[in-house]
Amino acid sequence: xxxxxxxxxxxxxxxxxxxxxxxxxxxxxxxxxxxxxxxxxxxxxxxxxxxxxxxxxxxxxxxxxxxxxxxxxxxxxxxxxxxxxxxxxxxxxxxxxxxxxxxxxxxxxxxxxxxxxxxxxxxxxxxxxxxxxxxxxxxxxxxxxxxxxxxxxxxxxxxxxxxxxxxxxxxxxxxxxxxxxxxxxxxxxxxxxxxxxxxxxxxxxxxxxxxxxxxxxxxxxxxxxxxxxxxxxxxxxxxxxxxxxxxxxxxxxxxxxxxxxxxxxxxxxxxxxxxxxxxxxxxxxxxxxxxxxxxxxxxxxxxxxxxxxxxxxxxxxxxxxxxxxxxxxxxxxxxxxxxxxxxxxxxxxxxxxxxxxxxxxxxxxxxxxxxxxxxxxxxxxxxxxxxxxxxxxxxxxxxxxxxxxxxxxxxxxxxxxxxxxxxxxxxxxxxxxxxxxxxxxxxxxxxxxxxxxxxxxxxxxxxxxxxxxxxxxxxxxxxxxxxxxxxxxxxxxxxxxxxxxxxxxxxxxxxxxxxxxxxxxxxxxxxxxxxxxxxxxxxxxxxxxxxxxxxxxxxxxxxxxxxxxxxxxxxxxxxx
Numbered sequence: 001x002x003x004x005x006x007x008x009x010x011x012x013x014x015x016x017x018x019x020x021x022x023x024x025x026x027x028x029x030x031x032x033x034x035x036x037x038x039x040x041x042x043x044x045x046x047x048x049x050x051x052x053x054x055x056x057x058x059x060x061x062x063x064x065x066x067x068x069x070x071x072x073x074x075x076x077x078x079x080x081x082x083x084x085x086x087x088x089x090x091x092x093x094x095x096x097x098x099x100x101x102x103x104x105x106x107x108x109x110x111x112x113x114x115x116x117x118x119x120x121x122x123x124x125x126x127x128x129x130x131x132x133x134x135x136x137x138x139x140x141x142x143x144x145x146x147x148x149x150x151x152x153x154x155x156x157x158x159x160x161x162x163x164x165x166x167x168x169x170x171x172x173x174x175x176x177x178x179x180x181x182x183x184x185x186x187x188x189x190x191x192x193x194x195x196x197x198x199x200x201x202x203x204x205x206x207x208x209x210x211x212x213x214x215x216x217x218x219x220x221x222x223x224x225x226x227x228x229x230x231x232x233x234x235x236x237x238x239x240x241x242x243x244x245x246x247x248x249x250x251x252x253x254x255x256x257x258x259x260x261x262x263x264x265x266x267x268x269x270x271x272x273x274x275x276x277x278x279x280x281x282x283x284x285x286x287x288x289x290x291x292x293x294x295x296x297x298x299x300x301x302x303x304x305x306x307x308x309x310x311x312x313x314x315x316x317x318x319x320x321x322x323x324x325x326x327x328x329x330x331x332x333x334x335x336x337x338x339x340x341x342x343x344x345x346x347x348x349x350x351x352x353x354x355x356x357x358x359x360x361x362x363x364x365x366x367x368x369x370x371x372x373x374x375x376x377x378x379x380x381x382x383x384x385x386x387x388x389x390x391x392x393x394x395x396x397x398x399x400x401x402x403x404x405x406x407x408x409x410x411x412x413x414x415x416x417x418x419x420x421x422x423x424x425x426x427x428x429x430x431x432x433x434x435x436x437x438x439x440x441x442x443x444x445x446x447x448x449x450x451x452x453x454x455x456x457x458x459x460x461x462x463x464x465x466x467x468x469x470x471x472x473x474x475x476x477x478x479x480x481x482x483x484x485x486x487x488x489x490x491x492x493x494x495x496x497x498x499x500x501x502x503x504x505x506x507x508x509x510x511x512x513x514x515x516x517x518x519x520x521x522x523x524x525x526x527x528x529x530x531x532x533x534x535x536x537x538x539x540x541x542x543x544x545x546x547x548x549x550x551x552x553x554x555x556x557x558x559x560x561x562x563x564x565x566x567x568x569x570x571x572x573x574x575x576x
Contacts, residue, residue, distance in 0.1 A: 009039070009040070009080055010037040010038060010039055010080050011038055011039060011040045011042075011079065011080060011186060011187055011219050012037065012038040012061070012077075012078070012079060012080070012187055012219070012221070013037045013076070013077075013078045013080060014034060014035055014036050014037070014057070014061075014076070014077050014078075015035050015074075015075075015076040015077075015078075016033055016034075016035060016074050016075055016076065017031055017033070017034040017035070017057065017060065017071070017075045017076070017077065018031055018032055018033055018034075018071070018072040018075055019031040019053070019056055019057075019060060019065065019069055019070065019071050019072070019075075019243075020069070020070045020072060021066075021068055021069055021070070022068040022069075022070060023068070023440070027070070029243055030053050030056050030069070030243050031053040031056060031057055031060075031243045032053075032242075032243040032244045033244070034053070034057060034240075034243075034244070034245055035245070036238050036245070036248065038187070038219050038221060039219065040186070040217050040219055041213060041214075041217045041218070041219055042219050042220075042235050042236065043210075043213065043219070043220045043222055043233050043234050043235050043236075044219075044220065044221050044222065044234065044235070044236050044237075044238060045222050045224065045230040045233070045234030045236070045237040045238070045251065046058070046221060046222065046223045046224075046237075046238050046240065047223075047224060047225065047227065047230060047237060047238070047239055047240070047266065048225075048239055048240035048241055048266075049225070049241065049266075049444075049474055049475060050225070050442040050444025050445055050471060050475060051242075051441075051442045051444070051445060052240040052241055052242060052243065053240050053242075053243040053244075054191075054223045054240055055109065055191055055223065055442065056069065057240075058106065058189045058191055058221060058223055059106075060077060060089075061077055061088060061104060061187075061189060061221075062088075062099070062100050062104055062106060062189070063088065063089070063091070063096060063100075064106070071089060075089065076089070077089050079099070079103060079104070079187075086099070101128065101131070101132045101183045101185070102132050102183060102185070103185060103186050103187065104185055104186070104187045104188075104189065105180045105181070105183050105185035105187075105188055105189070106180060106188075106189040106190075106191065107176055107177050107180040107188070107189070107190045107191060107193040108176060108191055109191045109192040109195065110385065110387045111164065111172040111173050111175065111176035112164060112165075112172060112385050112387065112388050113387050113388070114176055114179075115164040115172070115175070115176070115179075116164075117163065117164055117165055118163075119163075120161055120162065120163055121159075121160060121161070121162060121163065121164060121167075121175055121179075122141065122144060122160045122161045124179065125140070125144045125147075125160075125178065125179050125182055126140040126141055126144060128179065128182055128183060129143060129144065129182050129183065132182075132183040133182075133183060133184070141160075143182070144160055144178070144182060145157050145160050147178040147181060147182060148160050148174075148175070148178055150178075150208055151174040151175075151177050151178050151181075151201075151204070151205055151208060152174055152200075152201040152204045152205065153171060153174050153175065153178075154332065159171065159175075168331050168332050168336065170197050170198060170201065170330070170331025170332070170499065171331055171332060173193070173194075173195070173197055174197065174201065174205065174331075176193075177193055177205060181208075181212065184212075184216060184218075185218065186216075186217070186218060186219065187218070187219045187220070187221065188209070188218055188219070188220045188221075189220075189221045189223070190209070190220055190221070190222045190223060190224075191223045192223060192224055192225070193205070193209075193222075193224075194206065194224070194226070194229060195224070195226075195469050197331065197499060198328075198329070198330040198331055198499035198540070199499060199500070199501055199540055199543040199544055199545065200330060200539060200540060200543045201330065201331065202229070202499075202543070202545065203543045203545070206229065206232060206233055206545075209233070210233060220233075222234060225444075225471065225473050225476070226473070226545065227255065227266065227267060227270055227473065227547055228270070228502075228544075228545035228546050228547050229545050230251065230255070231251060231255050231545075231547050232545055234251045235250070235251060236248070236249065236250055236251060237249065237250075237251050237254040237255065239254065239260065239262065239263050239266070241262045246260045246262050246263065247259060247260040247262075247263045255267070255547065265474060266473055266474060267547075269473040269474040269476070269477040270473055270502075270547060272502070272506070272546075273502060273505050273529060273544070273546070276505055276506075276525050276526050276529055276530070277506075277508075277509070277525055277526075278526070279509070279524040279525075279526065280320075280323060280509050284320040284321045284322055284323065285320070285321055285356065285357075286318035286319055286320055286321065286356060287319050287320070287321040287322075287355065287356060287357055287460065287461060287493045288318075288319050288342065288353060288354060288355045288356065288461065288493075289317070289318050289319075289353075289354045289356070290315055290316060290317040290318075290319075290338075290341075290342065290351070290352075290353055291316055291351055291352050291353075291354070292314055292315075292316060292350060292351035292352070293312060293314070293315040293316075293338070293341060293348060293350070293351035293352070293353065293365075294310065294312055294313055294314055294315070294348075294349045294350045294351055295310070295311045295312040295334070295337045295338070295341055295346060295347065295348060295349055296308045296309065296310045296311065296349045297309050297311060297347075310349075310517055311334045311337040311517055312334040312337050312338050312341065312517050313334075313516075313517040313518050314351070314518070315338060315351070315518075315519050316519075317512065317519065317522075319342075319461075319493055319495065320493070320509075320510065321357060321491065321493050322487060322491040322492070322493060323487070323493060323494075323509040323510060324483065324484070324487055324493075324494045324496055324507055324508045324509050324510075325493075325494065325495050325496065325508060325509065325510045325511075325512060326496050326497075326498065326504035326507065326508035326510065326511040326512065326525075327339065327495060327496065327497045327498075327512050327514065328497075328498060328499065328501060328504055328511065328512070328513055328514070328540065329499075329513055329514035329515055329540075330499070330515070330540075331499070332516075333514040333515055333516060333517065334514055334516070334517040334518075335465075335497045335514055336384065336465055336497065338514070339381070339463040339465055339495055339497050340381070340463070341353060342379070342461075342463060342495065343375060343379050343380075343381055343463055344364055344375055345381065348364075348365050348366045349366055350365070350366045351365055351366065352364065352365035352366075353365060355375075355378065355379075355461075357460070362374065362375065362378075376403070376406075376407055376457070377407060377409075377457055377458075377459065378459055378460050378461060379459055379460070379461040379462070379463070380403075380454040380455075380457065380459040380461075380462050380463075381454065381462070381463045381465065382447075382450050382451050382454045382462060382463070382464040382465060382467040383450055383465060384465040384466040384467075384469070386438075386446035386447045386449065386450045387438070387446060389450055390438040390446060390449060390450065391438075392437060392438055392439060393437070394437070394438075395434065395435055395436065395437060396424075396429065396433060396434045396435070396436055396437070396438070396441075396449055397417070397420055397434035397435065399438070399449060399453055400420045400423060400424065400434075400449065400452050400453050400456050401416050401417075401419075401420050401456070402453070403453065403456055403457045404416050404419060404420075404456055404457060407457060409457055419456060420434065420452075420456065421434070423452045423455050423456045424452055426452070426455065426482060427448045427449075427451050427452040427455070427479070427482070428448060428475065428478060428479075429445075429448055429449065429452060433445075444471040444475055447467060447468070447469075447471055448471075448475070448479070450467070451464075451467060451479065455486070458490070459492075460490075460491070460492065460493060461492070461493045461494075461495070462492065462493075462494050462495070463494075463495045463497065464483070464494055464495065464496045464497065465497045466497060466498055466499070467479070467496070468480065468498070468500075468503060469498070469499070469500065476503070480503065480506065480507050483496075483507065484507065496508055501529075501540060501541060501544050502544055502546070504525070505525055505529050508525055509524070509525065510522065510523070510524060510525070511523060511524070511525055511527075511528040511529075513528065513534070513536065513537050513540070515536050520534050520536055520537070521533060521534045521536075521537050528541075529541060
């Protein structure tokens with residue numbers, strides 16, 4: 001039996017939601033009297049700065065809020081269908097498990113923390129599909145590999161059987177998306193689902209989500225700081241600030257006729273491609289040179305049968321002193337491997353890396369190793385995934401201070417604390433937050449901690465690997481401004497690795513484009529963005545999600561809802 005969903009019905013209703021966190025400083029209000037509703041087939045964009053309450057709101061829909069979260073009366077979260085309504089906050093045990101996955105599924109912001117690291121990805125997805133869809137193992141395997149292919153994972157059958165730590169950051173996020181979509185949910189909660197994806201895969205994944213929306217009548221709560229993405233897919237937009245809804249309405253209205261000053265500030269912080277920076281007046285001498293660099297990793301097999309994957313192929317590159325060099329390319333193109341090799345943190349199969357402007361010239365490669373500590377004061381790395389790079393048992397103060405203490409760069413605790421406070425303020429970290437632990441912060445706040453740790457020993461060279469990917473646009477703009485100031489004031493050289501070409505365009509002096517381990521094009525920002533020579537570069541630039549009007553989507557929504565048919569296996573019938 002097929003059941004037609006009435007247009008007037010809401011699939012999800014949140015009313016008067018208030019959430020407090022129980023902290024050492026007492027109760028802290030994270031969400032304050034929030035109300036929103038989502039119709040079947042609708043995409044609701046939920047935007048706001050890091051720490052505004054977006055993620056905790058989403059997690060509460062599946063009762064995934066952390067243990068110190070207190071949902072206050074009279075908060076209500078209801079899944080509706082016809083005459084029956086399911087009060088999610090009162091579900092327990094088996095009833096709650098049926099809602100999780102069957103009716104509502106979630107794409108988490110940090111995939112490394114969402115997969116079990118000791119279990120193959122295939123086993124986790126197959127088990128999920130067996131439990132929620134009743135597939136046998138072979139059916140689940142075929143469906144899982146097909147999903148991997150649809151979210152843009154190269155060689156999906158091979159990747160399906162790997163562990164999460166064997167995938168790059170972007171591939172992990174794609175695997176997380178495939179996992180969430182595997183149960184064919186009626187409501188998909190997507191918490192920054194495309195943050196770690198390059199622009200071409202981002203466009204592909206967004207198209208996939210919209211396709212599934214039309215096929216299944218699937219609704220989405222889409223949480224993001226990327227307003228360009230919001231304009232592409234959202235029917236309605238809700239803007240949050242400090243736990244409160246400050247503006248809500250149709251996407252066109254909120255994005256192009258905003259009423260609240262905070263919404264206007266978010267829009268003003270968006271990078272744009274209208275005013276690209278001019279090329280530097282002169283070409284500085286290189287801080288470091290990469291010569292004939294190749295990096296290979298062993299993969300499967302043993303002995304003579306052991307396979308080798310070449311991540312970086314014969315790279316030649318000079319990095320000018322005092323400039324910001326952008327490194328772009330799709331996930332798996334070798335960007336991170338190249339960046340780590342420049343720091344002596346990745347094995348070099350052939351070729352060399354040479355630092356020219358240090359007290360003693362430093363050169364290392366396949367045949368000449370370097371002790372990492374020798375480069376620590378000169379070169380530092382800002383990691384892509386702040387969650388796994390920060391020690392959960394250390395306070396923020398101790399995390400930032402660790403490089404100073406390890407290299408004995410300060411003579412007393414007071415001097416160390418003074419430097420920690422100085423760099424914390426530079427990175428917009430509240431001084432009173434230095435006593436807290438990483439778990440108490442949002443993804444964007446953790447990334448600021450990682451940046452502060454890299455800057456604390458005053459390096460000459462930084463590799464920033466997707467260092468602003470997890471930040472909302474206003475904080476992102478502040479960090480990018482900070483990096484420019486450091487470049488100008490300290491002569492800092494930065495290798496900025498990113499899949500976000502709009503950020504690269506507004507930050508960098510020089511751009512290098514990688515594809516499948518090779519450097520396919522390089523030039524000034526204006527050369528790359530205004531006159532790209534390679535088809536691959538042209539494809540990347542064409543896929544940038546710029547802010548544009550979604551006018552007409554509201555008119556399509558009623559037709560979409562009439563076309564979408566729901567199976568009789570609905571939430572309420574599963575709970576019966």
